[in-house]
Amino acid sequence: MTIMQNKAKIDASKIAQESIEDVYQEFETSKDGLTASEANKKLQEVGKNTIQRGQKEPQWKVFLKNFTSLMALLLWVSGFIAIFAQMVELGIAIWAVNIINGLFSYWQEHAAQKATDSLLKMLPSYTQVIRDGKSQQINAEDLVPGDVFIIQAGNSISADARIIEATSFQVDESSLTGESVQVSKKPEYEHGDGRFAEANMVYAGTIAGSGTATAVAVATGMQTEFGKIAKLTQTQKTTTSPLQKELNRLTHQLSWIAIGIGVAFFIAAIFFVKYPVAKSFIFALGMIVAFIPEGLLPTVTLSLAQGVTRMAKKHALVKELNSVETLGETTVICSDKTGTLTQNQMTINHLWTAKQEYQVTGEGYVNNGEVQLNNQKVDYHNDADLEMLLRISALNNDTKVEQPDKAGDKPKIVGTPTEASLVILAEKAGMNVDEESKVSPRLTELPFDSDRKRMTTIHQLDEKHRSVCVKGSLDGILDIADSILDDGKERPITDDDKKKVLDADAGYAKDGLRSLAVAYRVVENDDASMPNDVKDWTIENTEKHLTFVGLTVMADPPRPEIYEAIQKCHDANIKVIMVTGDGALTAKSIAVRIGITSNQARVVTGDELTAMSDDELIKALEGEIIFARVAPEQKYRVVTTLQKLGHVVASTGDGVNDAPALKKADIGVAMGVTGTDVAKDAADMILTDDNFSSIVAAIEEGRTVYSNIQKFLLYILNSNVSEAAPSVLFLFSRGLITLPLTVMQILTVDLGTDMFPALGLGAEKSELGIMKQPPRDRKAHLLNKSIIWKAFAWYGLVASVISSGAYFFVNHVNTGWPAGALAATGMNYREATTMTLAAIVFCQIGAALNCRTKDTSLFKIGIFSNHRVLFGIAFEICLLALLIYVPFLQGLFNTAPLGLQEWIFLVCIPIPLVLVEELRKKIFRRKA
Template identity: 75%
Template sequence: MDINDVYKYFDTKETGLSSEQAAGLLKKFGPNTIQRNKKQSQVKAFLKNFTSLMAILLWISGFIAIFAQMVELGIAIWAVNLINGIFSYWQEHQAQKATNSLLKMLPTYAQVLRDGKPKQINSEDLVPGDVFIIQAGNSISADARIIKSTSLQVDESALTGESVLVSKQAEYSHGVGRFSEANLVFAGTVAGSGTATAVALATAMHSEFGKIAKLTQNQKHQASPLEIELNHLTRQLSVIAILIGAIFFVSAIFFVHYPMAKSFIFALGMIVAFIPEGLLPTVTLSLAQGVTRMAKKHALVKDLNSVETLGETTVICSDKTGTLTQNQMTINHLWLASHEYTVTGQGYVNNGHIQLDSKDVDLSDQPDLEMLLRVAALNNDTKVEQPKVAGDNPKIIGTPTEAALVILAEKAGINLESESKKFPRIGALPFDSDRKRMSTFHDVDGKTTICVKGSLDGILPISDTILDNGKLRPLTEADKEQINEADKKYAAQGLRSLAIAYRDASADDSLPDDTKDWTIENAEQHLTFVGLTIMEDPPRPEIFEAVRKCHEASIRIIMVTGDSSLTAKSIAVKIGVASDKARVITGDELAEMHIADLKEALKGEVIFARVAPEQKYRIVSTLQSIGEIVASTGDGVNDAPALKKADIGVAMGVTGTDVAKDAANMILTDDNFASIVAAIEEGRTVYSNLQKFLLYILNSNMPEAAPSILFLFSRGLIPLPLTVMQILTVDLGTDMLPALGLGAEKSEPGIMKQPPRLRTAHLLNRGIILKAFAWYGLVASIISTVGYFFVNHQHGWPNVALAVSGSVYQEATTMTLAAIVFCQIAAALNCRTKNSSIFSIGIFSNRRIWGGIIFEVLLLALLIYVPFLQGLFNTAAIGWQDWILLVCIPIPLVLIEEIRKYFMRKKVRV
C-alpha cells in the first residue's frame, strides 16, 4: 500500500493522532498488552491437591478404617492426606510466585507523535494509527509500517529465532521467509541500530506476536507422565490391597471360623495396612526437593510434576543462539595479506590484551593489524558497557557484530572513546542491505580518511590496492582469488566474515572538497583492502561436557534454529551434537516433507535450520507421535507453541519473552543448556527416589501381614502377633520419616549413564515387588516372628501354651513390633542405593534418614514405656537383653545386602 493509503485507512497522518483520537482507539482496541492464560482460581488450585486418584484412595481408606472400628487409624490417614495437600499447594504456589517475579519487567515506553508533538507514553497506551519513533535499543511495541528510516536494523530473533540483524527501510521489498518485509517491523522485536518513524498497524493480540501467543494459549493441558504413572500405581495398589483383603476375609471365615461381620472388619484392616499412606507426602517432598536443587542450578520449575518428567526425556529440541552458544558474536580469525591469525580469548569481556596464535601481540610492529583494528573501531556505532558486577554480561548498545569489533580493538589497546576524539567523525554513508557496507569519514591529523566495512562481495569489487606489511601495492586477480578462497574456507566452517578497507581521501583529487557532497558513487571507490575479520557466536565452554552427558544418558539433541544451514551444522558438529553425516533440513524442505518422511528423518541424525514457528511445533509433535519424551527450548514468541506442546518446555530467563516463559514448564535463569542437563539428572533422581520409597514402604507390608497369616493358617492357635494399632504405628509412625528421607536422597553414581526409562516401564515393577516381598519383606517376617516366639519361649513355650492375653502376650507383640522397626532401619539404609555400595556414597551422608531412624527408635521407646501409650497400642516393657538383640538386627541385614550388591555390580561389569 502507498503510505498515504495507510494514513487514510487508519485515519491518521504523518504528524500522528490527536489525543482525542488516541483515547477513542484505546477504548476500542484495549491496552497494548499480551493476554496471558487465564489463571486457575486459588480455590481450584488448592482443591486439586485433594482430588488425585491416590488422594481419593486415601479418603476412602480413612472411611473404611473408621467403619472397621479403627477410628484413630482413619483420622490419622485423613490427617496425612490433608497435610500433604496443603504442602503440595504451598510448594506450587511458591514456584508460581518465583515465576511471576521473573516475568515482571520494567515498563516499556514509546515515543509517539500526538497532536503533532513528540510525547513519551507507556507502550500499553499505543494504538493502531499512532506514529512513533524507533531508536537503537528500543523495544518495538506494535506491528508497524515504516515511514522514514535511517540505517535501521532490527533484531527479529523473538519471532524468527535468527540472531542476525535485519535491515529495514521505507521502501517495500520481500526477503526470504516469514516477517521478511523490508518496510514492516513487528511487536516483540528490538531496534539494533539506526532510527525510523513508523505508523502502528496492529497491537496486543492482533499483532503477529499476539497471534502466536494466542495459538499457544489455546492448547489444552495434558497430564504429565508422573500423573499418569501415579494413577496407574494407585490402581495397582488398590487391586493388590483388595485382593489381599478378599483372601483374608475368606480365610477368616473358613479357617478360623470367624463370624462374617468380624471377618469383614479383619479384612478391612488388612486392606488399609497394604495401602502406602506415605506415598503422596513422599512424592510431594521428592518433587519439592528436586525443585529446590534445580533452583540452585539455575532451573526454575513452575509445577512439581515437571521435575520427574525431565528424568524421562529422550530428545531435547534445542535452539542454538544463547543456549548452545554464548550469544556473543566473537572474532576468532583475522586474514591479512601479510598473515593469517587465530584470535585467542573468547567473549565480550575486555581483559586488556589481545592474543593471536596464543601469543600477546604488540601493535607497534604490526602495521596491517593496527590499521584493521583502527578502521574497525572508527567505523562503528556500537558501545559495549562492561558489567559492574563480576559474572554479569556486558551491555551492548548497538549490534553484536560491531560489538565484536569494539572488543577486539579494545583488547589490543585501541579505545573507541579516545579514538573518536583523536580522529573525529565528520560524515558517514550508513549501511544498507543493497550495497552491504557502511562508510565513515574521519579527520586524521588534518587529512580525511574514509573507513569502510561490509560484506566481501560489497567491498572487494571497489578495491584497487591492498595493504601488505605496511605498504600499499596493487590488488591483483591472484590476490582476489586468495581472499575469496579464504572467505570460502571460513564459510564452510559456518563462520561469518566482514571485510575492512579504507581510502586516503586527502590524496585523491577526484572527490569534492566538501564532504557533504560525498556520495556512495564518488566516495566508495578506489579502496585499499586491509583484511577480513572472521567471527562466530562461540559455543558455551560448558556445553561440551553437557552434550557428552546427554550422549552417555542416551538422550538425543536435535538443533532447531532459525540460523543458516552452514552455521547450524558447523556448531552442531563442533560441540558434538551431530556428526558430519548429519542431515540438515531447512524450513522450505520441511514444508514440503510428508509426515512419514519426517518420522523417518527424525530417527536419524538431523539438524533443522531456517524453521518457522509452526514448523518447530510440528517437529515436537511428530517426535511425540513416535514415542519420544521431548524437552524443547526457546526464548522467542515463535517458540511458545512448541514449548507448550513439548512434554517439558524450557524457556530462557534472561533473553526470553514473557510469552515463552508463560508457555514453558521450566525457566533457565542463566539461559544455559548445561542447566537442562543438570535438571534432567535431578528428574531421574526423583523417579529413582520414588522407587526406593516404594521398595521401603512395601517391604514392611510383608511382616505386617505375616502375623495374620500365622493366625489364619493355625486356625487361631497362634494368637495375632501384631495388633491393628501396632500396624498403624509402622505405617504412619516409625516408617514415615525414613521414607521421606529416601525421597531426599542425592543422585546415585552412574544415573546419567543409563538410558531414559521406557514409557511402558512403571514405578511398581516386578523387580521391586520381588525384592520387597520375597527378599526384604520375607527376611523381616522371619525375624519378627522369631522375636514373637522368642519372648514366649522365655516364658515357658512350647511347654506352656502361647499367651492369648495379659502381660506375656503384650510383651510378645511388642517384640514383634520392635523387630519390624529394626528390620526397617536396615531396609532404609539398603534402599538408599540400587546396586552401589552404601559406603561409596557415605553411610551418614543422608541426615534426613538418620533423623528418621532416631525418631522411630524414640517413638518405639515411648510406646513401650509410657503407660498411657502401652494401653492404647497393646505394648509392654521389654528388658535390656531384648534391646541388645534388636540393635544387632540391622548389622547382618546391611552386610548381606552389600554382598548382593557387590555381585550385581560385578555381573554388570562382566
C-alpha cells in the same frame, strides 16, 4: 472489503508487497494519519491494543487438585472407614497425613503460569502517533490499524506495521525469530530468509535498535504476530506428567491388591475363625491399612521437593514438582544455539590481511587484556596492516563495552554483538579505543543499509587530512576498492589479490564463520573533488578509491563445557536437535563442531519445513537433522511430531516465539538470563545460567529421582508383608494365635518409622553409570517385577519370619511357649505385640541400608555417606522408644516396655540382613 471488515485475515507478507498507496486505502488512512474520530471508531471495532488473557483455572480448583489425586482419595476413604469402624484415632491420623501432604504440594506449585501477563508487560506504555495531522503521544492500548506512528531507537514497537520512512533504522527481532543480529529496515520491499524477514515490516514486541522510522499500523492486539503466538500458547493444555500417570497407576494397583486381600481376609475371618461380621470387617480393614502405603504420597512429594532443591544448586529452577522426574525420561532435547550451546559472545577468532592470516587465541569477551595471534603475543605496533585493521574496527563502531565490576560477570554491551567483538578485539590487543576516538574524532557517518551492506564513518585525521573508515560485507567493499594494504604500503589490487581474499572468505564461511571486510581512504582537506562540508559527503563521492585492509572473522564460540555435556547425551541415548533462528551454515558448523551431529546431518530451513508433509518430517527426524531459521509454529510442529513418535521432549527457548513450543514440550526449558518473561512463564524449568550443560545435569538428577522413588517404594512396600504376616498367622491358626500386631501399630510403621529413612533414600546420589543407560521406557512402571519380587518374596518374607519369631520369642520368655499358652491379654500380650512392632522397625533399618543401591555394594558407596538415612534410622529408633516407654502412648498404641535381652535381640537383626543382601548383589554383579 477493507481490512477493518476482515481483520482476522491480515497477511503481513502480502501487505509488505503492496504499494504504500494501496496500504493507505486498505486501512482507510493516509500519510497524515487518522483523525481522532476515525481512530475512536476503529477502536470500537477492533478493541484495545492488548493481549487478551486466556481463561485461567480458578485458584480454588488448583488448591483442591492437591487433595483429589487417586492416592489422596483412597486415604480419605480409608480414614472414613476407620472412623466408621470406631477407630477414630486411626482415621484422624490418616486424614492428617493427607491434609499435610496436600498443603505442601499446593505450596510447592503455587507459582501458576502467567504467560499472557508477561506478554502484556512487554508491550510499551506509550506511542508517538500522528493524528489530526500532528504528532501526539497516546497510550499504546489506543493504537489502531491505520494509525501512523513514529519509532525511535530504544522504543518497543507497539503493533505490526508497514514502514513509510526510515533513517538508519535497525530492529532487534530476536524475541520473535531467535536471530541475535539486528535487522535493517527500510520502506522498500525486500524479502529475506524465513519468517518476519520483510525489510519494510516491523512487528509488535520487537525493539528498535538504532535510527528512526515512521510506520502505519496494520495489526494490533491479538491480530499481531505477537498476539497469535500468545493465543497459541493459551490453547495448550497442561498434560498429566508421566510421574502423575505412574502414581495413579500405582495407586490403582495397590488399591486393588489391598481391597482384594481385605475381602479375602474378611471372608476367611467369617468362615475360618467364625468371627462376627462386624469384627471380621474391622479385621479386614486392618489388612487393607497394612497394604496401603499411607506414607508413599508424602514421601514422593518430599523427595521431588529435594530434587528441586538439588537442581536449583545446579542452576536449574523447576517450577512443578512432577517435572523433576519427567526430566529423567527425556529422549530428545530440542535446543537453541545462541547462548545455550554457545557463549552468546560474538568473538573474533581469525584476522586476514595481505601480509598474513592470524588465528586469534582465546574465546570470549575477556582475555587478560591481551590478544594472542597464532598462539603468540603480538605487538600490533610492529605490524602496520594489523594496526590499521584494529584502528578502523575501533573507529567505525557505535558500540560501547562496559567491563563488569565482579569477576565472572559478562561485560555490558551497549550496541550490537558484532560491533562489540571489534571493540573488544582492539582492547585485547592493548589499543585504547576511547583515546583513538579522541585523536581521530568522528565528523559524520554514512549509516549501514542492506543494499550496499556497509557502514562508513569520516574522521579528522590531522590538520590536513580526513580519514574514511569503511566496514561491511566483503562483496560490498571489494568491488569499490582499487588498492590493497600490503605490509604497510598501498598498492593496486589485482585479480589475484581478490581471488585470495574470496578463497579465504569462502573457507571461513564453510566453517560457519562470519566475516566483515575493512577498508579506508585518506582525503586531503583541500581535495577539490570533495565538498568542503563533510555533511555534503555522500555515498557516491565518499565510498570510492578505497584501500582494502583485510577481514575480521567472528563466531559465537561454543561453551567450554558443552562438549562433555553433548557426549553425556550420546552416552545416555538422548538425541539432541538444534532448532535455531540462525542461518543454516552457521547452525551446521556449530552442531558438527560440538558433536551434536556429523557432517552428514541434514539441515532443514523454515521454508523447507513448511513444504514438508508430516510423513516427510517424521522420516527426516529419524536421522541426523538440524533446523535453521524456523518460525514459532514450526518449532511447535517439530516438538509435536517428536511426541507423536513417542519421544519425551525437552525444548529450550528464550523469546516470545519459543513460548508455544515450551508449553507443548514435555519439559519446557527457558533461559533465565536472556529469556523473556513469556518464555519463563511458559516453561517447566528455568536455567539461571542459560547453559545447556545445566539441562544435562538436571536430566541426570531426574533419573536419580526416579531411581530413588523406586528405592523408597521398595523400602515402604517390603514392610507391608511383615505387617500382614501376623494377621495371616491369626487367620490360619483359626484364632489360636492372637493378633501379634494391632492396626494402630501398623499405622505407626506406615506413617512414623518408615517416613524419615524413606526420605533419606530420596536424597541418595546418582549411582555409577546412570547416564550411560538409555532413557526409561515409557511402558516401564514404578512397580515392576524386580521390586515386587524384592519387596514381597525377599525383604518382606525375611522380615515376616523375623518379626513373627520376635513375637514367639517374647511369648517363650514370658509364658514358656510352646509348653505354655500364647498370651492373649494383659501385659504379656502387649509386650509381645511391642516386640513384633520393634522387630519390624529393625528389619526396616536393614532394608533402608540395603535399598540405598540397586546392585552396587553398600560398602563401596560408604555405610555412613548418606547422613539423612542415618538420621532417619536414629529417628525411628527414638520414636519406637517413645511409643514403648511413654505411658500416654503405651495406652494409645497398645505397647509395653521391653527388657535388655529383647533389645539385644533387636539390635542384631539388621546385621545378617545386610550381609545376606550384599552376597545377593555380588552374585548378581558377577552374572551381569
